[in-house]
Amino acid sequence: MGVTKSDLFSERQNELATIARVFAHPARIAILEHLIKANTCINGDLVQELGLAQATISQHLRELKAIGVIKGSIEGVSVNYCIDPIRWLEIRQLFESLFAGFPKIPDQGCC
Amino acid sequence: MGVTKSDLFSERQNELATIARVFAHPARIAILEHLIKANTCINGDLVQELGLAQATISQHLRELKAIGVIKGSIEGVSVNYCIDPIRWLEIRQLFESLFAGFPKIPDQGCC
DNA sequence: TTATTACATTGCAATATTACGATAAATAAA
DNA sequence: TTTATTTATCGTAATATTGCAATGTAATAA
Numbered sequence: 705m706g707v708t709k710s711d712l713f714s715e716r717q718n719e720l721a722t723i724a725r726v727f728a729h730p731a732r733i734a735i736l737e738h739l740i741k742a743n744t745c746i747n748g749d750l751v752q753e754l755g756l757a758q759a760t761i762s763q764h765l766r767e768l769k770a771i772g773v774i775k776g777s778i779e780g781v782s783v784n785y786c787i788d789p790i791r792w793l794e795i796r797q798l799f800e801s802l803f804a805g806f807p808k809i810p811d812q813g814c815c
Numbered sequence: 816m817g818v819t820k821s822d823l824f825s826e827r828q829n830e831l832a833t834i835a836r837v838f839a840h841p842a843r844i845a846i847l848e849h850l851i852k853a854n855t856c857i858n859g860d861l862v863q864e865l866g867l868a869q870a871t872i873s874q875h876l877r878e879l880k881a882i883g884v885i886k887g888s889i890e891g892v893s894v895n896y897c898i899d900p901i902r903w904l905e906i907r908q909l910f911e912s913l914f915a916g917f918p919k920i921p922d923q924g925c926c
Numbered sequence: 927t928t929a930t931t932a933c934a935t936t937g938c939a940a941t942a943t944t945a946c947g948a949t950a951a952a953t954a955a956a
Numbered sequence: 957t958t959t960a961t962t963t964a965t966c967g968t969a970a971t972a973t974t975g976c977a978a979t980g981t982a983a984t985a986a
Contacts, residue, residue: 758963766964778963781961782961
């Protein structure tokens with residue numbers, strides 16, 4: 705079918721999955737890492753950096769924007785992209801809340 | 816096309832994306848959370864817990880196994896699944912290494 | 927042996943994702 | 957105005973994912 709049964713799961717589980725899906729492509733990881741490295745708003749020289757077509761990069765940027773992890777501000781004819789630090793922290797904590805749940809007793813899994 | 820150009824990206828970027836893809840489904844998040852909650856090996860009452868068919872659960876378990884985050888040990892006629900604590904930590908640190916890179920100076924993004 | 931039980935695998939239909947050429951839109955430069 | 961320049965969107969082909977019924981497999985019970 706190819707359609708996820710979202711109604712079976714909690715809002716938090718769906719949100720985590722949605723965010724993870726955006727992280728689930730190396731180009732999007734690369735874009736985030738480039739924005740981190742630049743540590744400033746950067747415009748579309750991403751097309752030069754990664755070896756993908758402009759339309760493809762634009763599509764990846766849209767998905768990153770959809771979960772709010774990046775923001776774009778128009779700067780004349782070009783667009784400056786940057787990571788939203790607030791959202792970045794939220795997402796970091798969302799993952800951390802999952803990872804921190806196990807193991808309950810350090811160094812003691814069950815297998 | 817639908818095929819990711821993995822050769823354009825670093826091994827680390829591809830690994831992060833591959834792991835994120837496995838986390839990118841609410842059923843797989845739910846399975847992990849169930850295993851965390853049980854804090855012990857649990858067998859296939861996952862089919863009861865989540866509202867998905869046995870074949871579907873089995874497929875999700877296989878994807879979780881593929882990145883090593885869970886292990887299954889045969890226990891008579893059933894199978895006990897549990898989280899691999901070593902791998903769990905590795906994955907946690909992989910995500911953390913991404914999140915920790917930004918912002919370089921706390922409370923100071925660029926937008 | 928013959929069930930039964932618990933999972934895994936296969937095969938398929940429905941849908942989603944990836945990539946990119948073509949084109950649109952919006953601003954700046956000539 | 958006309959022409960670049962930059963980014964977004966549309967349309968489409970190739971491939972991947974999701975979900976499940978049907979079937980396979982392996983261990984146990986009768």
